Amino acid sequence: MANLLQIGTSGVLGHQQMLQTTGNNISNVNTDGYSRQRTQHNSQTDNMGLARSVTGREVDKFAQAELLIDTSAFGNKEKFLAEITRTDQVLSDKSNNMAAGVSQLFESFHTANDDPTSISNRQLAVTDAKTLAASFRNVGEQLNNQAQTANSEIAEKPALLNSLIQDVHGLNKQVMIADGTSRGASGALLDQRDVAIESLAKELDISTIVNDNKSISINLLNGQPLVMQNSVSQFSAVTGDPESNNIELVLNIDKNTMPLQTTNLGGRIGALLEFRDETVYSSLREIGQLSLGIADAVNSQNKMGLDLNGNMGKDIYTIPPTQAKHFSDNSNPAHVITSQMIAGKGSSLTTSQYQISMTSPMTFDVFEIKNGERSANPLAVNGAYPGPVEIAEHGFEIDFSAAAGGFQSGDKFLMSPTLFNLNDYDITNTQPEDIALASILQTKTGAANTTMSRLAVTEISDTSLSFSNNNLSITAPQQVTVNNSGDFDIFDGNGTYMATSSGALNGQDLFSNAIPPLNPGVGYEIKMDGKPNLGESFTLAYNRDSIADNSNGLKLAGLENDDKLRKNHNSNGENQMTFAEGISTLISTVGNQTRAARVDSSANEAKLIQSQNWIESVSGVNLDEEAANMVRYEQAYNASAQVVSISKEIFDTILNAAR
Numbered sequence: 001m002a003n004l005l006q007i008g009t010s011g012v013l014g015h016q017q018m019l020q021t022t023g024n025n026i027s028n029v030n031t032d033g034y035s036r037q038r039t040q041h042n043s044q045t046d047n048m049g050l051a052r053s054v055t056g057r058e059v060d061k062f063a064q065a066e067l068l069i070d071t072s073a074f075g076n077k078e079k080f081l082a083e084i085t086r087t088d089q090v091l092s093d094k095s096n097n098m099a100a101g102v103s104q105l106f107e108s109f110h111t112a113n114d115d116p117t118s119i120s121n122r123q124l125a126v127t128d129a130k131t132l133a134a135s136f137r138n139v140g141e142q143l144n145n146q147a148q149t150a151n152s153e154i155a156e157k158p159a160l161l162n163s164l165i166q167d168v169h170g171l172n173k174q175v176m177i178a179d180g181t182s183r184g185a186s187g188a189l190l191d192q193r194d195v196a197i198e199s200l201a202k203e204l205d206i207s208t209i210v211n212d213n214k215s216i217s218i219n220l221l222n223g224q225p226l227v228m229q230n231s232v233s234q235f236s237a238v239t240g241d242p243e244s245n246n247i248e249l250v251l252n253i254d255k256n257t258m259p260l261q262t263t264n265l266g267g268r269i270g271a272l273l274e275f276r277d278e279t280v281y282s283s284l285r286e287i288g289q290l291s292l293g294i295a296d297a298v299n300s301q302n303k304m305g306l307d308l309n310g311n312m313g314k315d316i317y318t319i320p321p322t323q324a325k326h327f328s329d330n331s332n333p334a335h336v337i338t339s340q341m342i343a344g345k346g347s348s349l350t351t352s353q354y355q356i357s358m359t360s361p362m363t364f365d366v367f368e369i370k371n372g373e374r375s376a377n378p379l380a381v382n383g384a385y386p387g388p389v390e391i392a393e394h395g396f397e398i399d400f401s402a403a404a405g406g407f408q409s410g411d412k413f414l415m416s417p418t419l420f421n422l423n424d425y426d427i428t429n430t431q432p433e434d435i436a437l438a439s440i441l442q443t444k445t446g447a448a449n450t451t452m453s454r455l456a457v458t459e460i461s462d463t464s465l466s467f468s469n470n471n472l473s474i475t476a477p478q479q480v481t482v483n484n485s486g487d488f489d490i491f492d493g494n495g496t497y498m499a500t501s502s503g504a505l506n507g508q509d510l511f512s513n514a515i516p517p518l519n520p521g522v523g524y525e526i527k528m529d530g531k532p533n534l535g536e537s538f539t540l541a542y543n544r545d546s547i548a549d550n551s552n553g554l555k556l557a558g559l560e561n562d563d564k565l566r567k568n569h570n571s572n573g574e575n576q577m578t579f580a581e582g583i584s585t586l587i588s589t590v591g592n593q594t595r596a597a598r599v600d601s602s603a604n605e606a607k608l609i610q611s612q613n614w615i616e617s618v619s620g621v622n623l624d625e626e627a628a629n630m631v632r633y634e635q636a637y638n639a640s641a642q643v644v645s646i647s648k649e650i651f652d653t654i655l656n657a658a659r
Contacts, residue, residue, distance in 0.1 A: 003048060004647040010049030011640025014041050017053045018633045025621045026630075033195035035059055035619040037187045057187040061210075063614045064194070068201040068208065070611040072267045074604040075202040079271035081597040083150065084279050088594040090142045091283070091587045098139065098287075099583045101132040102294065106560035112435060113550040113557060122308070122432035129298070129316055133426045136291045140422030143280050143287070150276040151247040157269055158235035158249065161203060165218075167196040169232045172215040179214045200226075205266025222263055224251055242325035242414045246276070279593065281419065285351040286586045288418030289565065291425055294579055295319055296346025297564045298556065304460035305436030305552025306543055311470055312463060313436025313552075319343075320424035324356060324413035331408035338399045339417050340388070344462070347564045347576060348395030351418055354379075356398065358411040366391055366398070369414075395566075437553030438546030440467065441524065446537035453530030455480060455538045457551075458509070465523030471542050477511060477522055478540040482532045490514055 021039040028034040035057040042051040090096060108125040115121055171193040178185035193216065200206060205221045211229055218227040226233050233253045240246035240261070249269070251258045264270060295317030302313040324337040337356060341349060353369040362385040365378035383389035386400040396417040400407070440463065443455040466476035474493035481489045486503035488510055499514035507528025511518050526540070543549065563576030567585075577585070 004650070005644060007049035008640050008643030008645075008647055010044070010051075012637060012644060014039075014050040014053050015633050015637035015640055017055065019630065019637060021055055022626050022629045022633060026623065026626050029621040029623060029626075033191050033198070034621070035187060035191050035194075036621050055187070056184075057190060058619050060614070060618045063611065063618055065208070067608075067611045067615055068198065068206065070604065070608040071198055071201040072205045074601070074608040075268045076205075076266050076271045077597065077601040077604045079268040080275055081594070081601045083146070083271065083275040084590065084594050084597055086146055087143065087275075087279055087283060088590050090139060090146075091590055096135060096139050096142070098132075098135050098290070099580055099587075101128070101135040102579050102583065103560070104128050105132050105294075105298075106557050109435075109553060109557035112437060113553040116437045116548055116550045116553060117308070119432045122435045122437075125435050126316075126427070126430050126432055129430070130427050132294070133291075133317065136287060136425055137422045140284060140287055140425075143284050144422075147245075147276050147280045147284075150272050150280070151245075154247045154249065154269065154272050154276075155237045157203065158237050161200070161235045161269075164196055164200045164203075165226055165232050165234065168193060168200070168216065168218065168227050171196065172227070172229075176213050176215055185214065201267065203267045203269050205264070205270070220251075220263070221266065224258060224260075224263075225253060226251075241328045242412075244325065279590065282351065283586060283590060284422075285353075285416060285418045286582075287422070288420055289349050289351050290579065290582050290586070291422070292319065292341050292349055292418060293346040293565045293582070295425070296341060296344065297559045297562070297579075300344050300346075301552065301556050301559060302434075302436045303463055304440060304555070306438040306440050306546045306549075307436045308433040308547065310544070310546055312440060312467060314434060315428055316430050316434070318424065318426055318428055320420045320422075322415065322417055322420040324415040327412045327414070330411045330413075332411075335403040335407055335411065337413050337415065338402060339396050339415050340399070341396050341417065342390055342392065345392065345395035347566060348393060349418055350394055350566055350568075352394070353419075354391075354394075354415040354417070356413040356415055358407045358409055360409050361406045362386075364400075364407075368394070435553070435556075437551075437556070438549035439543055439551040441472070441540050442543040442545070442549075443526075444539045444541065446539075449532070449536040449538075451530055451532050451536065453528060453532035453536065453538075455526050455540065456529050457524060457540075458527050459525040460523065460552075461525070462521070462523035465521055467523070467542075472540070477518060479537065480510065480526075480528075480539075481537045482534050484534055486534065488528065490518075 018039045021037050025036050037055055037057055039053050039055040041053055043049075044051050094100075105125070105128045108121075108128040112118070112121040112125050171189065174189055175185045175193065178189060197206075197208065197216065197218065200218065206226065207219050207221055209217045209219075211217060213229070215229050216227070217225070217229060219225050224233070231254070233251050236250050236252055236257075237247050238250050240248045241259075249260045249265070251260055265273065296319070299315040299317055299319070302316050305313045307313055319341055321338050321340045324339065326333055326335065350368075350370075355367045355369055355374060357365045357367065359365060364385065366381060367378055368375040379391055380393065381389050381391055381398075383397075386403075388397040388399045390397045394417075398415070439457060440460055441457045443457065445454055466473050472478060472493070476492060477490045477498055478493050479491040479495065481491070482503070483489050483500070488501045488503060488507070490498045490501065490510065492498055499516055499518055501510040501513045501515070505513050507530075510526050510528065511522055512525060528538075532538075560580070561578060563578055565577050565579060565582040567575045567577050
């Protein structure tokens with residue numbers, strides 16, 4: 001009878017435990033992170049009923065690992081999409097339409113050309129120039145705000161990360177303690193740890209290792225430890241080096257600090273860093289290239305003409321300088337290096353960054369940084385310390401003269417010539433009369449000439465070479481005569497012979513083709529239209545009758561269709577584009593990245609749902625299944641209770657018979 005009672009009692013207790021487990025599953029059907037539990041039994045080896053019940057979670061370690069990977073990936077793509085969508089909206093917003101502003105500026109130059117004497121038409125050009133500058137400033141301000149928002153969010157992340165890391169470490173301790181008891185760690189405790197790890201995976205790409213003592217170690221994908229068996233690492237937010245406006249993360253491992261600036265962190269944090277560094281700052285550098293390119297082209301052309309008062313044109317736009325960022329280990333943080341676009345070289349500017357490395361107190365190398373990679377060899381420079389030193393191929397110059405004291409070998413600086421404070425970008429104190437619509441030169445034919453041939457000014461490239469005090473220098477070439485060989489003799493204002501240009505060249509580029517060469521150049525170029533007779537003469541003079549002339553204004557308006565922006569990092573002629581193409585490239589680049597991010601987010605969401613469904617199929621609670629189990633376990637419980645009852649009846653019968 002004792003055997004039958006033991007069998008029945010073990011059955012009652014065992015199925016009671018199974019009913020409790022099933023009831024717990026049903027109660028937690030809507031609990032986030034809950035894993036279905038199962039109670040399992042083994043039969044007693046001596047056929048004496050059930051052995052000890054063991055309750056555990058239904059989990060698949062491969063499904064869990066896949067879920068962490070997909071959680072990080074989706075967190076990254078979803079966050080990046082949310083951030084870049086805001087940039088796309090700024091650039092495509094009609095109120096920030098830079099393309100319309102550029103078009104309107106050059107349209108106003110066309111309008112001014114219709115009547116060069118009209119003050120109102122000239123004022124329209126000045127107003128549109130100012131409006132375009134305001135448009136660039138407005139877009140720049142909004143993008144800078146987005147970068148600051150990203151930095152603020154990054155600065156708050158260490159508190160969240162450290163809390164999750166401490167939670168996992170604390171739960172690890174509880175699991176290890178519970179694992180040393182007869183009952184082991186509860187499913188609820190293990191679920192809490194999994195939820196904390198999944199929350200961490202949303203923020204970072206991580207990998208996990210289950211240790212022999214049932215604790216879980218967590219590392220970044222690059223191997224940096226976050227949660228160890230006996231200790232944890234903690235994140236801190238620090239100012240960037242050398243980008244002091246940025247917030248970067250470092251990892252404190254024991255007493256060591258590990259910078260993470262070049263580490264691909266993944267997750268939401270990785271998305272914020274990628275958005276800030278590769279979308280916002282890249283867009284700002286492109287806007288800087290656009291704004292400087294337009295300013296330089298307009299300034300350069302305006303200085304090639306005469307204004308309404310008959311004076312040589314001057315700058316319409318200001319050209320802001322930029323200041324290099326110093327690295328934290330430099331010898332003196334007070335040392336300053338500045339850069340400025342070279343006037344007339346706006347079409348050579350790139351969106352690259354540059355590293356300036358001091359090789360001695362007065363020598364240096366300049367390296368280009370594009371796509372995060374530093375050039376293997378230093379760039380060619382013109383000039384010497386303290387400058388200005390020209391990096392002509394890239395359109396800017398460097399000035400060391402503002403440094404408070406000498407540099408030291410090993411000092412490094414990061415320079416971004418097209419990333420400057422757009423609030424400093426504006427027009428000068430420009431008046432309507434300052435728009436230089438007239439040509440600075442006029443041509444005249446000799447009184448004895450018999451043909452309709454004439455000189456034409458094809459280019460004015462540098463007024464500083466031959467012009468001063470609103471006049472053409474007397475030593476500049478300004479007389480051309482056809483000699484007896486049909487070639488063109490060139491004379492200065494005193495009638496002194498300077499050079500001859502071959503008549504076989506059909507009168508093209510007389511100064512460039514002159515022999516001996518007119519070095520170092522004269523700053524303007526002419527050609528001969530027509531076929532002059534031998535002995536005919538032609539002269540050039542400062543344009544004193546310029547009030548109704550619009551020849552330079554036509555060139556100002558024509559800048560809209562000129563290739564004045566550098567497409568990428570090569571400086572050949574095929575690598576230039578118009579201002580409209582530059583703006584379109586900026587907007588379409590961010591737009592394409594946004595569309596790609598949307599596709600990536602959808603794809604990773606689908607993959608995450610697939611992983612979640614896999615987890616759900618293994619660990620999720622199915623109410624229909626649990627209800628069926630409840631009925632089955634209840635029947636088994638009642639049957640086991642009946643065995644106990646029968647055992648009692650038999651025992652009572654035997655006792656009564658013995659009396």
